[in-house]
Amino acid sequence: MEQDIVRKDMMHNNPIIIIKFHHKKTEEFTMHKHEFFEFVYIEKGEAAHTVNGRHYTLKRGDFFVLDVDSSHKYYGDFSLINCLVSPEFIDKTLKDKKKFIDLINNYLIKFSYEQLSESPANKMFYDRDKSILALFNRMYEEYKAKKPGYQEIMRSILVELIIHMLRNVYSYYSKTKSLIIRNCIQEIDRNFDTRFTLKSFCEAHHYNSSYICRKFAKEMGMSFSDYLQTVRVNEAQRLLVNSEKKISEIAQSCGYNDMKQFLTVFQKYTGMTPSAYQKQGVRAEQ
Template structure:
């Protein structure tokens, strides 16, 4: 794809009192490849597709965060032309170098300060980091909700969420660069596998066979690293994924239940109510 030299201006997005903008976008084919005079953090929330960056292209999938520096040309494209059936949903957090400068005085960790300073640089190469345990996903959802439904103190709260996101990005990027202890690295692969295959009949014995760990040892690792049993961890992912569909689709609740791994609708509704505090129907009604 030949990339455009179009540059998006910050004045198109930023309010006069806030150097931050958050949106949820269902990608299509209307926007041309473009650069911008601000920094963009783009999180793949749902669907699959492609990311064109300068003269490169790569496949993308949920749980990837892309850091797009000032001046870098890019665009997202869905995998299918039928975006109604196969949407590619991206959450964007864009911000100015001035936002970083205003927050740095409140940061006391020198590596984080250096990381934030680097984000402001023009000419920095784009990169991506992978989300583990949906840590960044939760922050993007909170950012979007706070930005869309602003209340008193929203600017302060948005800045605090933004700083949490920056620190989380740093941790993931740092862990991808250094050599992790083999046991920790293997367990992260277990978590990633569950995140990608949660709808399957995913038993603990299946994981022990695939990753060559005993059930007892895996249970101990889940308690140590997630503070949950394996069973509860899998349930939490399935319910979180069902919440995404309830917010963003009109699928029947029975279809959603089956798509996240529950064949019995009553089991799903009972579990959803216990974990979320309301029925799936009541939860969906909030987002209409």
């Protein structure tokens, strides 16, 4: 099948472009590829995403980077931040490079590829603490304002973004060498705010739940349930201190529809109630 190619000259001689847009469900991108790297962050909604023949479901908070010449298309109702970057924008020595690995081996970034078991390009990851979103937004504001020296600032933010992405990615790869459990961790991190269970994960991927349960505990040093609750409680702690949401709203945002269960789990893992933790956090900031 012939594909559309988004060429560098369509960037109007800009080595970097960053845009925000909303994609309606009634619209569908044709399969296409780019002559530049593409950094993407999903701000709202959900989308079906096909990359080089592999299918993913994207949701709010997901981010990824695509190698040059990667084929992909979207379908769904979602909003995203899209950053298109010519490799030479980061450094002139990267001209004509097509792999994300070439970027991370550059002297400006100096992130050892040996720290990763495989390239993170063309794979989806979740921004749990919103640090990746903050960097995308900083780049977007610089690009929109176009003040003197904006490209230099965008370059430094982009390098910071790449390193933060690699830290985020490395956290998955460093926890376990097993692809199955790594996928499981990613699913938890992306779906902890839903009624996500070991059973739903195993059914979706056709795994034996008893096998995954044992393997998860062996590789992670804790049960599937403990890891899931830890992720949920960590997010609740962040929201209690950094948001204006009510405790009941935070409970729902973290996957707890039963307030009593949330209070019990939170106290078990932190040793205090959500309200006490919130007050402690407020006092620490004063």
